[in-house]
Amino acid sequence: MARLEYAASDLPGPDGIIAERIRARRGGTLTPLDLMLLHSPPLAEGWNGLLGAVRTASTLTADVRELAILRIAALNGADYEWRAHEPLGLAGGLTDADLAVLRGERAPDALAPRLAAVLAYTDAMTSRVIVPDDVFAGLREHFTDREIVELTVTVGAYNLVSRFLVALQVGGGEREAA
Template sequence: MRLKTARIAPVPDAELTADQKEALGPMLETGRVLNIFRTLAHAPKALKAFLSWGNYVLSRRNALPAREREIVILRIGFLCRAGYEWTQHAEIGLRSGLTAEEVARIKAGADAAGWSAADAALIRAADELHHDQFITDSTWRALGEHFDDKQKMDVVFTAGQYTQVSMMLNTFGVQLDEGQSLDPDLKGF
């Protein structure tokens, strides 16, 4: 975590405006609104737009299988040193078919032993997008051996979405939700 306290505090239920309640919609009905959304509720129109695009990235409309999508999200979250993002998506990754060992290995990168060629290509693409905002020809070809053009586009969309998410989380100081623990490799950032 970059900050020990929030720069922008999550909005508690008692202080939500009508616009904020509308933006948070179904989340309020479930009784569980994550700190990221309570923080973004300070800008309800932006939150609604953010949720629309985020729902695409996390839905079946994204042509990447959930496991592969989570590899990209976790790698971007780790590279951005976004402790909140990593914490949320480590759990989602496990539910999406990643093993605990694979989640941990994502931190080591594409050259760590044990990755399939497809998984290594996803991690390499995330690294290149993070560092240069561009996927090289060799990595694009490697992705093409396992993924179609729509899936390759969704790699870029996913990496871009979670780069933005990481920027917001880190800069706004969004703190972990109750009951969560920060990965030791992300402490002190």
């Protein structure tokens, strides 16, 4: 159960316009995450813009993006985030064996080198914040400067998502992506 009541989904005036923009990005529905964010419509609007860009305007492939998101969910104990993104990861090319690595059930060397580099980078950013030079060098072997910037923003943004979800205990059994 969430620590706060979810906000109303039918906000009046300018706040209602913000809710409608979020609904439009989501294909017509609001998720529990959205309803929690709508306690502060200006922050919900900024969140919608940032996460919309991370999810739809990046050049990262779906397997790379979802691997980072799922690993963050696993590291931070964000079950709602995992449930929302597991189907997206599988649809984006991750395998059940890849997901086992992300959950810590298999060794990282089971991943393709490109995905292993993403995993190491995501782990460093999430757990230690400081990225060791060798981890960054491994990432540069597989990605352009733009992709590295987009991956870095994705990891940062989804650490924000997971920390918000976990702190406020958002979500029960819903399968919606942030």
